[in-house]
Amino acid sequence: xxxxxxxxxxxxxxxxxxxxxxxxxxxxxxxxxxxxxxxxxxxxxxxxxxxxxxxxxxxxxxxxxxxxxxxxxxxxxxxxxxxxxxxxxxxxxxxxxxxxxxxxxxxxxxxxxxxxxxxxxxxxxxxxxxxxxxxxxxxxxxxxxxxxxxxxxxxxxxxxxxxxxxxxxxxxxxxxxxxxxxxxxxxxxxxxxxxxxxxxxxxxxxxxxxxxxxxxxxxxxxxxxxxxxxxxxxxxxxxxxxxxxxxxxxxxxxxxxxxxxxxxxxxxxxxxxxxxxxxxxxxxxxxxxxxxxxxxxxxxxxxxxxxxxxxxxxxxxxxxxxxxxxxxxxxxxxxxxxxxxxxxxxxxxxxxxxxxxxxxxxxxxxxxxxxxxxxxxxxxxxxxxxxxxxxxxxxxxxxxxxxxxxxxxxxxxxxxxxxxxxxxxxxxxxxxxxxxxxxxxxxxxxxxxxxxxxxxxxxxxxxxxxxxxxxxxxxxxxxxxxxxxxxxxxxxxxxxxxxxxxxxxxxxxxxxxxxxxxxxxxxxxxxxxxxxxxxxxxxxxxxxxxxxxxxxxxxxxxxxxxxxxxxxxxxxxxxxxxxxxxxxxxxxxxxxxxxxxxxxxxxxxxxxxxxxxxxxxxxxxxxxxxxxxxxxxxxxxxxxxxxxxxxxxxxxxxxxxxxxxxxxxxxxxxxxxxxxxxxxxxxxxxxxxxxxxxxxxxxxxxxxxxxxxxxxxxxxxxxxxxxxxxxxxxxxxxxxxxxxxxxxxxxxxxxxxxxxxxxxxxxxxxxxxxxxxxxxxxxxxxxxxxxxxxxxxxxxxxxxxxxxxxxxxxxxxxxxxxxxxxxxxxxxxxxxxxxxxxxxxxxxxxxxxxxxxxxxxxxxxxxxxxxxxxxxxxxxxxxxxxxxxxxxxxx
RNA sequence: GGGCGAAUAGCUCAGCUGGUUCAGAGCGCCUGCCUUACACGCAGGAAGUCGGGGGUUCGAAUCCCUCUUCGCCCACCA
Numbered sequence: 001x002x003x004x005x006x007x008x009x010x011x012x013x014x015x016x017x018x019x020x021x022x023x024x025x026x027x028x029x030x031x032x033x034x035x036x037x038x039x040x041x042x043x044x045x046x047x048x049x050x051x052x053x054x055x056x057x058x059x060x061x062x063x064x065x066x067x068x069x070x071x072x073x074x075x076x077x078x079x080x081x082x083x084x085x086x087x088x089x090x091x092x093x094x095x096x097x098x099x100x101x102x103x104x105x106x107x108x109x110x111x112x113x114x115x116x117x118x119x120x121x122x123x124x125x126x127x128x129x130x131x132x133x134x135x136x137x138x139x140x141x142x143x144x145x146x147x148x149x150x151x152x153x154x155x156x157x158x159x160x161x162x163x164x165x166x167x168x169x170x171x172x173x174x175x176x177x178x179x180x181x182x183x184x185x186x187x188x189x190x191x192x193x194x195x196x197x198x199x200x201x202x203x204x205x206x207x208x209x210x211x212x213x214x215x216x217x218x219x220x221x222x223x224x225x226x227x228x229x230x231x232x233x234x235x236x237x238x239x240x241x242x243x244x245x246x247x248x249x250x251x252x253x254x255x256x257x258x259x260x261x262x263x264x265x266x267x268x269x270x271x272x273x274x275x276x277x278x279x280x281x282x283x284x285x286x287x288x289x290x291x292x293x294x295x296x297x298x299x300x301x302x303x304x305x306x307x308x309x310x311x312x313x314x315x316x317x318x319x320x321x322x323x324x325x326x327x328x329x330x331x332x333x334x335x336x337x338x339x340x341x342x343x344x345x346x347x348x349x350x351x352x353x354x355x356x357x358x359x360x361x362x363x364x365x366x367x368x369x370x371x372x373x374x375x376x377x378x379x380x381x382x383x384x385x386x387x388x389x390x391x392x393x394x395x396x397x398x399x400x401x402x403x404x405x406x407x408x409x410x411x412x413x414x415x416x417x418x419x420x421x422x423x424x425x426x427x428x429x430x431x432x433x434x435x436x437x438x439x440x441x442x443x444x445x446x447x448x449x450x451x452x453x454x455x456x457x458x459x460x461x462x463x464x465x466x467x468x469x470x471x472x473x474x475x476x477x478x479x480x481x482x483x484x485x486x487x488x489x490x491x492x493x494x495x496x497x498x499x500x501x502x503x504x505x506x507x508x509x510x511x512x513x514x515x516x517x518x519x520x521x522x523x524x525x526x527x528x529x530x531x532x533x534x535x536x537x538x539x540x541x542x543x544x545x546x547x548x549x550x551x552x553x554x555x556x557x558x559x560x561x562x563x564x565x566x567x568x569x570x571x572x573x574x575x576x577x578x579x580x581x582x583x584x585x586x587x588x589x590x591x592x593x594x595x596x597x598x599x600x601x602x603x604x605x606x607x608x609x610x611x612x613x614x615x616x617x618x619x620x621x622x623x624x625x626x627x628x629x630x631x632x633x634x635x636x637x638x639x640x641x642x643x644x645x646x647x648x649x650x651x652x653x654x655x656x657x658x659x660x661x662x663x664x665x666x667x668x669x670x671x672x673x674x675x676x677x678x679x680x681x682x683x684x685x686x687x688x689x690x691x692x693x694x695x696x697x698x699x700x701x702x703x704x705x706x707x708x709x710x711x712x713x714x715x716x717x718x719x720x721x722x723x724x725x726x727x728x729x730x731x732x733x734x735x736x737x738x739x740x741x742x743x744x745x746x747x748x749x750x751x752x753x754x755x756x757x758x759x760x761x762x763x764x765x766x767x768x769x770x771x772x773x774x775x776x777x778x779x780x781x782x783x784x785x786x787x788x789x790x791x792x793x794x795x796x797x798x799x800x801x802x803x804x805x806x807x808x809x810x811x812x813x814x815x816x817x818x819x820x821x822x823x824x825x826x827x828x829x830x831x832x833x834x835x836x837x838x839x840x841x842x843x844x845x846x847x848x849x850x851x852x853x854x855x856x857x858x859x860x861x862x863x864x865x866x867x868x869x870x871x872x873x874x875x876x877x878x879x880x881x882x883x884x885x886x887x888x889x890x891x
Numbered sequence: 892g893g894g895c896g897a898a899u900a901g902c903u904c905a906g907c908u909g910g911u912u913c914a915g916a917g918c919g920c921c922u923g924c925c926u927u928a929c930a931c932g933c934a935g936g937a938a939g940u941c942g943g944g945g946g947u948u949c950g951a952a953u954c955c956c957u958c959u960u961c962g963c964c965c966a967c968c969a
Contacts, residue, residue: 005928007928007929008929008931009929009931173967191965191966198969214969215969216969217969218969221969229969261967261968262968262969263968263969265968266968266969267968267969270969271968271969272969273969274969278967278969279967280967280968280969281967281969282967283967340968340969341966354967386895386896389894389895390894390895390964390965393894393965394964394965397965397966486963486964487963487964489964490964490965517963519962521902521903523961523962523963543931554904554905554916554917555903555904557904557905557906558907559896560896560897560904560905561962561963562903563903563904564903565902565903568902570918571902571903571917571918571919572903572918574917574918574931575917575918575931577931578917578929578931578932579931580931581929581931581932582928582929582931582932584928584929585928585929585931585932586928586929587928588928588929589928589929590928591928592928593928638907640907642904642905643905643907646905646916646917649916649917650916657928657929658933661928669927746934746935749934749935750934750935750936752934752935753922753923753934753935753936754935754936756922756923758923758924759923759924759926759934760924760926790926842911845911846911849910849949849950852949852950853949854948854949854950855910855949855950856949857949858948858949858950859910859949859950860910863910866910867910867911870911874911
């Protein structure tokens with residue numbers, strides 16, 4: 001009936017094909033019914049795709065989606081259609097690096113073609129990866145295209161903001177990458193602590209009556225100085241304000257001004273002012289109507305505004321020359337080492353040059369207000385909580401967003417300028433403009449393109465067809481949960497909230513779950529440039545997708561990073577593989593014992609298993625199963641995926657495989673009656689275990705679940721219902737009683753191991769000092785005890801013998817395994833002595849606690865009662881062991 | 892400079908609302924087993940004064956303060 005299963009789980013054989021099987025049956029398409037549950041999917045980043053970080057994000061998203069689907073929600077990922085922007089940027093960077101070329105060496109058309117070829121290629125790679133790790137998104141949606149819908153949404157948004165006066169153009173100091181030749185947003189200019197120098201320059205007063213010393217970290221910018229500023233309240237310089245400086249090197253007269261922005265405590269308290277090359281200076285310049293001298297070209301070489309001998313020099317070369325000239329002139333007062341934050345381009349790591357330039361901006365404060373309110377009012381929450389405060393802090397101090405980029409790819413800014421100078425009309429438009437609406441003259445579109453995130457921030461609704469009022473939009477906006485990496489909280493998440501509030505009137509999702517970051521053993525972020533990445537596809541090939549997913553999920557405690565050692569992927573991923581194999585073999589065993597349908601455990605069927613037919617072990621595993629359902633469900637609801645994985649793991653491995661399967665073997669083999677009941681319980685609890693684990697390990701659970709008896713060939717575990725909690729299985733008695741049996745078995749095993757009893761050799765055991773129902777329990781489970789602990793006979797009462805291994809169970813039951821001359825009495829005395837010591841320690845502490853009137857009067861009665869019971873139990877255990885030691889003649 | 896987080900077994904990490912169900916898991920290590928589901932396994936074992944110090948409390952890995960060390964985010968002191 002079922003094809004024979006190999007004794008080892010072979011991911012390659014099982015996983016290939018299952019994904020297609022799912023897709024063919026449309027199992028990943030949103031269900032027709034049910035409450036929508038939408039997990040927003042971030043645009044995959046091409047450079048990240050072969051790294052573990054993306055594997056982590058995608059896995060976590062998929063775990064939640066599968067969980068919610070099984071719970072009857074129409075869960076889907078919402079893949080953005082705008083993967084082009086970021087993807088392209090990265091592809092371009094890679095291409096340029098590979099070709100060893102710069103953007104200007106390739107013609108635009110050839111360039112675009114080459115880039116898009118690459119995008120299509122890497123797009124396929126991304127799909128491969130997502131399939132390989134079992135992600136269940138509906139990938140039929142457009143992927144990796146700059147599709148027209150999106151362009152439409154981008155233009156719509158731009159024009160709306162423009163009309164509201166929220167988009168504006170202006171001259172500002174922006175972050176400029178001299179290599180990429182583009183403006184960068186504040187978020188894209190990554191600050192890095194850098195060891196630099198602080199040069200102290202003497203600026204002589206124009207009348208020769210002395211000098212003012214200024215400090216700078218960027219000497220080359222002094223070529224563009226147009227003032228020196230001091231704090232208005234600074235006594236040292238008060239008399240100098242309004243006088244002139246003769247700027248060395250360039251030999252130009254500049255004024256000394258007073259401005260509040262100057263910190264009198266830093267450096268000399270006097271600062272050179274270079275409005276074209278520093279944001280603060282730019283502000284000072286505006287206040288004092290100073291000229292702005294841009295002394296650099298876009299490539300960060302000295303421009304024609306610099307003295308002739310500097311023109312064309314690279315900025316760092318110019319820096320050396322300026323310093324040298326100061327030194328030669330005796331105007332270099334001193335040089336100090338100085339550690340400060342320097343901006344670097346997030347794409348190419350080039351030092352960013354603050355540069356005066358004309359750019360487009362979005363006024364953010366009005367957009368931030370409702371987005372902040374949503375958080376404050378609880379309509380938006382973050383997991384972990386503390387990220388919410390980061391979000392709020394950023395929103396409160398938000399700065400305008402520079403959205404124009406001087407790149408060759410992306411959405412062009414939908415603004416047209418009239419070519420006629422006398423008209424100079426500027427139009428923002430949803431459609432292309434060819435004729436000037438004012439004078440009828442020709443129009444020219446802005447050359448710049450929009451920041452990638454300007455399309456990405458619209459994904460929650462643009463990907464659903466907005467601005468049209470589509471069915472999808474009605475149904476799936478807003479979503480429930482955004483799962484993404486913390487590093488794009490501001491780039492993307494915060495902006496999506498703002499755009500959602502502005503254009504849809506409500507937040508795009510109510511929960512933002514921020515995953516950890518995948519780091520290497522030195523806690524460095526995994527990245528291509530560091531070469532410390534792990535390709536998830538390699539892991540899939542070596543260990544299987546389920547092993548990869550298990551490791552990632554098990555390592556993802558809320559708010560913590562996942563550390564993986566790229567040099568030792570065996571250690572990281574073998575546990576997942578081992579667990580998959582364990583599950584596979586447990587399944588193989590159970591399936592091999594299930595011929596045809598099993599009896600139902602509940603319902604009105606004639607052959608339903610009656611409660612009194614259940615053995616203690618049956619009741620125990622059903623109770624454990626129930627507990628596992630509660631644990632896993634609650635953990636997933638609270639985004640504690642690692643706990644969900646651990647709970648499912650414990651249930652399947654420790655409870656089901658280690659104990660229950662071992663316990664029922666005689667019944668399955670027909671050595672004991674009740675095989676049909678054992679089969680029914682095993683089938684049911686295994687089924688539940690598979691479903692609990694399915695979100696984390698979809699392939700292996702699907703493969704096994706499909707083989708359970710009575711499955712329709714097209715049924716899939718991914719659309720089967722999530723296990724319901726069953727109060728009737730809440731069986732504390734069974735848990736306690738079977739727990740005692742487990743303790744007894746362990747105690748005998750321990751003694752056997754301690755004294756090297758040969759594995760096959762049976763031992764006798766005597767149990768005494770029994771609790772009320774213990775004898776009945778042990779008698780009923782005699783088979784279990786004898787098989788699992790190799791006990792040939794179990795006697796009740798106190799043994800006449802005294803030489804052997806002794807133990808005591810938690811309820812005070814004494815255990816004795818006679819070993820005759822086989823053991824060393826001294827060794828047994830030591831063994832028991834250690835245990836007695838431990839108990840005495842506990843008892844002493846506990847007596848002190850209970851003797852403390854403060855405790856008994858202040859602690860809750862239930863706690864006190866529990867503590868009393870513990871003490872009684874320990875005393876009893878101690879007493880039993882002490883007697884045994886006395887019997888052995890221990891000193 | 893501001894904000895935040897972390898420090899628990901050799902390694903990677905759990906430990907949520909303070910109370911021996913809390914000192915745990917996996918890997919690694921040691922011992923014995925190829926027991927008819929699984930050696931990617933089974934059974935047993937060793938191993939941590941929960942970073943240091945102080946405090947709150949009847950009681951602290953858990954709450955507070957402080958120090959040390961690492962990490963992250965933000966930031967226009969040139």
